[in-house]
Amino acid sequence: MIGIDMTGRVTLITGAGGGIGGGIADVFAKAGARVYVADLEMENAKAKAGQLRAEGLQAEAVGLDVTQNEEIYALVDRMVKENGKIDHLINCAGISYNKPYMESTDDEFRSILEVNLISVHNCCQAVLRQMIPRKEGKIVNILSASSRMGSDFFAHYSSSKFGLLGLTQSIGLAAARHNINVNGICPGLIETGLGEKQGGGLIQQMSRYSGKSQDVLRENLRKSIPLRRFQSGEDIGYMALFLCSDLAKNITCQAINVCGGMRMN
Numbered sequence: 270m271i272g273i274d275m276t277g278r279v280t281l282i283t284g285a286g287g288g289i290g291g292g293i294a295d296v297f298a299k300a301g302a303r304v305y306v307a308d309l310e311m312e313n314a315k316a317k318a319g320q321l322r323a324e325g326l327q328a329e330a331v332g333l334d335v336t337q338n339e340e341i342y343a344l345v346d347r348m349v350k351e352n353g354k355i356d357h358l359i360n361c362a363g364i365s366y367n368k369p370y371m372e373s374t375d376d377e378f379r380s381i382l383e384v385n386l387i388s389v390h391n392c393c394q395a396v397l398r399q400m401i402p403r404k405e406g407k408i409v410n411i412l413s414a415s416s417r418m419g420s421d422f423f424a425h426y427s428s429s430k431f432g433l434l435g436l437t438q439s440i441g442l443a444a445a446r447h448n449i450n451v452n453g454i455c456p457g458l459i460e461t462g463l464g465e466k467q468g469g470g471l472i473q474q475m476s477r478y479s480g481k482s483q484d485v486l487r488e489n490l491r492k493s494i495p496l497r498r499f500q501s502g503e504d505i506g507y508m509a510l511f512l513c514s515d516l517a518k519n520i521t522c523q524a525i526n527v528c529g530g531m532r533m534n
């Protein structure tokens with residue numbers, strides 16, 4: 270039987286207090302990994318880790334601001350002390366501003382590049398310092414359909430995710446000679462808290478700017494997906510699990526769409 274068993278594996282997921290990161294945490298914990306549920310919002314990290322532990326799974330809640338290098342390095346040191354290693358890093362923390370390009374500000378551009386791009390570089394470097402001597406490890410970056418197609422409505426987000434695609438390919442090349450795989454996943458559409466703290470979620474903001482109801486917009490978006498359904502955090506988790514497994518040992522530097530057929534590039 271072919272299956273994926275992550276017993277004995279140690280997984281760090283950033284943004285795991287959120288919608289997609291939470292789904293990824295569910296999948297890795299159910300596959301047997303010890304999951305570090307890291308998020309800026311400690312209460313959400315605690316809730317997710319508590320839910321997993323209540324199911325008899327292994328999870329630790331960690332407060333982490335990915336824009337703070339000293340916090341990243343302290344967490345990596347702690348994980349290595351507790352487990353002797355880190356097997357998987359899933360970079361899922363992210364923010365978005367949803368508004369027309371001409372309303373986008375300098376500060377928004379800087380903060381989104383800081384969270385969605387530069388912090389991923391910092392997390393990867395910190396973890397790779399531990400993975401490279403062992404010549405083993407997997408990194409998965411959560412990209413977006415907007416890593417390959419621009420948008421008037423979230424130009425700064427799209428710019429950060431295009432950058433993250435280039436970073437994923439580049440780190441993948443640097444890590445390949447050490448037997449470490451680095452890949453990205455491009456989710457399609459999942460209704461989560463993304464953008465809420467930055468002024469409003471995608472559908473809410475589209476409704477505000479277009480005057481159409483959220484229900485109409487949601488239905489239009491759903492119909493734009495060939496499989497006619499939104500994705501879930503678990504859908505992204507299953508792809509991440511595969512990419513972190515030995516079944517995917519010859520896959521690196523790739524960006525894989527999980528979007529119900531919405532994108533084909």
Ligand SMILES: NC(=O)c1ccc[n+]([C@@H]2O[C@H](COP(=O)([O-])OP(=O)(O)OC[C@H]3O[C@@H](n4cnc5c(N)ncnc54)[C@H](O)[C@@H]3O)[C@@H](O)[C@H]2O)c1
Nearest residue numbers: 284286287288289309334335362363413458459461462463
């Ligand atoms: N929801 C979608 O349709 C969609 C589509 C494509 C890609 N994505 C990407 O998926 C990832 C997860 O997004 P989501 O939809 O689950 O949104 P979400 O808002 O539910 O989750 C994002 C999480 O990141 C955390 N976070 C933000 N800034 C942080 C920081 N500085 N340090 C640590 N944690 C921080 C938030 O607290 C939140 O829990 C993001 O990278 C996003 O760009 C989402």
